[in-house]
Amino acid sequence: KQEVTQIPAALSVPEGENLVLNCSFTDSAIYNLQWFRQDPGKGLTSLLLIQSSQREQTSGRLNASLDKSSGRSTLYIAASQPGDSATYLCAVLLGGFKTIFGAGTRLFVKA
């Protein structure tokens, strides 16, 4: 059974700091891994998608890496801003197209 774990559960950092969010999964048989952002009471916004054959993806200040063999992904946020405060979720797409999410990391960036 696929399990997705995110560490840390919560994180508070001062503005301008670079930070890393971690995601691990137990079964490497995935189609892709996605990172999402969720603001309170809102839906999910896709940030980055890494296909199983890829190692990383970048978008602006965000960089996500994928190591299937070790079952790990990291989301790197450069020069954090108060507007980055949100919950960050990672999710893996399995065979049969079922998506499994982690519980998320709640990020607070202090001005």
Next chain:
Amino acid sequence: DAGVTQSPTHLIKTRGQQVTLRCSPKSGHDTVSWYQQALGQGPQFIFQYYEEEERQRGNFPDRFSGHQFPNYSSELNVNALLLGDSALYLCASSLWGAISNQPQHFGDGTRLSIL
């Protein structure tokens, strides 16, 4: 280009009642997935619809059922509501043929409260 739309935004029901939630996918998408998100948790996969058929199902009881219409929109029905069904219900759409290399798009969800 309209994104994923869900209705209603909020709903209050009592135990034992039945509820129907609705979702219209992003233009050009043909696949709809439903998720339940309890407070402080990640979304849990309920089921997925493509070509008006349920293609995948998560670990949810038969009280949870769905439907997809020819225009790709979808409904989630929950019967015999329990207090534990209180959650944010999210709908996501995607394109079946590109599901492994294109992101799912999510609506803002329906907040269901059971009294």
